[in-house]
Amino acid sequence: MNRLMAILLIACIMAPAACAADRPQRRLEPVPFTQVHLDDAFWAPRIETNRTVTVPHDFRKCEETGRLSNFAKAAGRMEGKFEGIYFNDSDVYKVVEGAAYSLAARPDPDLEKYLDDLIATFAAAQQPDGYLNTYYILKEPDKKWSNLAKMHELYCAGHLFEAAVAHWRATGKKDLLNVATRYADLIDRLFGPDANHGVPGHEEIELALVKLYDATGQRRYLDLAKFFLDMRGNAGAREKLYGPYSQDHVPVTEQSEPVGHAVRAMYLYCGMADVAAYTRDPAYIAALDRIWASTVTRKMYVTGGVGARHAGEAFGDDYELPNATAYAETCAACGLIFWNHRMNLLHGHAKYADVLERSLYNGFLSGVSLDGKKFFYVNPLSSSGKHHRSEWFGCSCCPSNVVRVVPSVPGYVVATDPEAVYVNLYAAGTATIDHPKGKLTLRQATRYPWDGAVTIAVEPEKPTDVTLALRIPAWSVGETRTDGLYRLAPAGGPPATLLKVNGEPVGAREEKDGYVRLARTWKKGDTVELTLPMPVCRVYTDERVEANRGRVALQRGPVVYCFEGVDNPHLASAYLPLDAEIVAEHRPDLLGGVTVLLANGKVRRDDGDDADVRLTAVPYYAWDHREPGPMAVWIPEQPSAAPPVAKPTVASESKVSASHCWGADTAQALNDQVLPKSSIDHEIPRLTWWPKQGTAEWVQYDFAKPTKVSAVEVYWFDDTGRGGCRVPKAWRVLCRDGGAWKPVAGASACGTKKDAFNKVTFEPVTTAGLRLEVELQPKFSGGILEWRVEKAE
Numbered sequence: 001m002n003r004l005m006a007i008l009l010i011a012c013i014m015a016p017a018a019c020a021a022d023r024p025q026r027r028l029e030p031v032p033f034t035q036v037h038l039d040d041a042f043w044a045p046r047i048e049t050n051r052t053v054t055v056p057h058d059f060r061k062c063e064e065t066g067r068l069s070n071f072a073k074a075a076g077r078m079e080g081k082f083e084g085i086y087f088n089d090s091d092v093y094k095v096v097e098g099a100a101y102s103l104a105a106r107p108d109p110d111l112e113k114y115l116d117d118l119i120a121t122f123a124a125a126q127q128p129d130g131y132l133n134t135y136y137i138l139k140e141p142d143k144k145w146s147n148l149a150k151m152h153e154l155y156c157a158g159h160l161f162e163a164a165v166a167h168w169r170a171t172g173k174k175d176l177l178n179v180a181t182r183y184a185d186l187i188d189r190l191f192g193p194d195a196n197h198g199v200p201g202h203e204e205i206e207l208a209l210v211k212l213y214d215a216t217g218q219r220r221y222l223d224l225a226k227f228f229l230d231m232r233g234n235a236g237a238r239e240k241l242y243g244p245y246s247q248d249h250v251p252v253t254e255q256s257e258p259v260g261h262a263v264r265a266m267y268l269y270c271g272m273a274d275v276a277a278y279t280r281d282p283a284y285i286a287a288l289d290r291i292w293a294s295t296v297t298r299k300m301y302v303t304g305g306v307g308a309r310h311a312g313e314a315f316g317d318d319y320e321l322p323n324a325t326a327y328a329e330t331c332a333a334c335g336l337i338f339w340n341h342r343m344n345l346l347h348g349h350a351k352y353a354d355v356l357e358r359s360l361y362n363g364f365l366s367g368v369s370l371d372g373k374k375f376f377y378v379n380p381l382s383s384s385g386k387h388h389r390s391e392w393f394g395c396s397c398c399p400s401n402v403v404r405v406v407p408s409v410p411g412y413v414v415a416t417d418p419e420a421v422y423v424n425l426y427a428a429g430t431a432t433i434d435h436p437k438g439k440l441t442l443r444q445a446t447r448y449p450w451d452g453a454v455t456i457a458v459e460p461e462k463p464t465d466v467t468l469a470l471r472i473p474a475w476s477v478g479e480t481r482t483d484g485l486y487r488l489a490p491a492g493g494p495p496a497t498l499l500k501v502n503g504e505p506v507g508a509r510e511e512k513d514g515y516v517r518l519a520r521t522w523k524k525g526d527t528v529e530l531t532l533p534m535p536v537c538r539v540y541t542d543e544r545v546e547a548n549r550g551r552v553a554l555q556r557g558p559v560v561y562c563f564e565g566v567d568n569p570h571l572a573s574a575y576l577p578l579d580a581e582i583v584a585e586h587r588p589d590l591l592g593g594v595t596v597l598l599a600n601g602k603v604r605r606d607d608g609d610d611a612d613v614r615l616t617a618v619p620y621y622a623w624d625h626r627e628p629g630p631m632a633v634w635i636p637e638q639p640s641a642a643p644p645v646a647k648p649t650v651a652s653e654s655k656v657s658a659s660h661c662w663g664a665d666t667a668q669a670l671n672d673q674v675l676p677k678s679s680i681d682h683e684i685p686r687l688t689w690w691p692k693q694g695t696a697e698w699v700q701y702d703f704a705k706p707t708k709v710s711a712v713e714v715y716w717f718d719d720t721g722r723g724g725c726r727v728p729k730a731w732r733v734l735c736r737d738g739g740a741w742k743p744v745a746g747a748s749a750c751g752t753k754k755d756a757f758n759k760v761t762f763e764p765v766t767t768a769g770l771r772l773e774v775e776l777q778p779k780f781s782g783g784i785l786e787w788r789v790e791k792a793e
Contacts, residue, residue: 266335350514
């Protein structure tokens, strides 16, 4: 099959589209990403980096970690045991999907041959009945389908189906699609109303089955997707439910808020939206609307990240959005993009594209480094300087999700309905649209997201009566307004959105559902000029978000900003006065070319004579590319919210060491002079001895010079109710005596009180250092938030 024929087969990869299947009943249809080519300065280089760097990087890591050899072993092509985590097959399938998107965008014979060989191995590993899961084939062949809650068989199958549809649409080859349909047919025989009523612990197969239905027209795949959805939370049909962690506590149509594991939740809502697109089931749609409203008004970060808690990688309570301990998994941001794309298609409202854009430019994009080789799994909104991207993870769902999202961005740009063409994202490039009223091409020219000026050349094959609907982003409205959980206050009273057609201002214009609509007969040579004001906005959150009280964030256009220590000394004590002027300045030589924000801020001092300082904010997605140091998205606006720059102390000038420090923690927490709010304070740096339990541990200060001291104060970390750290069983203070350590003389009781400093006094001693020896409680670990040392009078 030649390339042109393959392209003609392509419908939408990013959401269900009509092929042999029935036409969806949603409001909008996406223009396939293969018909949108971006040549801008922002996304086009990232898509190329993904193709040339991230795809081969991910495949190499899959080879190094045994993910690929598992298939060769299952195929009988090599000897050996299963390697890795039981759901590692899914990572391979996601990288294949990303590679397929890259092939559709740009031919690559070497990559295509690599995929052909890999798919042949998949086919050889597939069992005669269609089953394909290397963990069970190699390790537990007699336990297939025995642990749906945990073992991710259906989840892995779903990612196989997505990869197969993407590969077929991109190349016209059915090799992988045939593997997928054989496996799907097996699952359809095993599960259903008259068969197994089990559901996957991790959702994914539901949305993937709808994609398989789109590709093949086999209605049973759509029916099976709906069956899995209807069985979830259905206590009347199943003996045991998995609970809220897997959104399996009540039927999906009765759910009203996002709960449990954030990625699972996002994939569930995608599957529901896909099925609703074909069935228009009012109960599905009502549930989706309730859950969406709860998400964006109570549980979404300003970056478009979701999932606040590390425990369970889960949503927290309403307004539970900590910054330093935010989980905000990269995969969850991917899922939020997928879901909002589907909601935009389902309802035809721009507010869903607003959320998609927020996550795309911020909470998702931070998940991959500028060079395409390193990734964040977790995306906090503040950091002490210890959080960095990694090349790979034991569980590498995030790198393998990034590699399929980046090349799919063109598929989110344009959509249609029978009367109109909708522009959802702004990026320089060309979209070729097969509209019911006639074929036309849109050519965008813009420096977005750094500049809000957008020119769109409309090129119909013949004069065409069609409405052009342009999204007006929530951030561009020239007044203070609420956008979900956040209130955006533009600085300086920005001008209104400007709109011209063929150089003439548009007077009265129709605006509906977040789009400005231009209805006319379009001819070749017609041009639309849209100018979206891009003021710097101060962003405030609901007062019920405790972590952000008295603080402000900055946003310009779709980009959320952060402050890094490399640009801002004494960041912990800095604040941004309400009347401070904030200016934007583009720096083409910084971080791949970014617009920074500059403001006259203050640094709070103990004596009240606060210092003037020039603050610099950079895009959040680009943080952690320079010298390691602290980072914050939310900065105090009032001096009372900023701790003063602390005066140097014996402790702060000491060198810190410890018997052990958990990888996510830092020994420097002990003398950073950041005061805890409580012993369970997860917002500030800490040292813990996790995962050691019941052991003897120590921490140590080596003084800058011998000093006469007489007391110490220790603030213990104890996360009872959340984790495995407790105050210690016992502890004591030692001082350095030459080359040895000896207990201090005349020590008072060594307390273990929570939520307070525990002070120990002793006879004054001149020493070069102090050590705390700590005995942890049996079966528990422990830690310290702050350790102060008092000079002798």
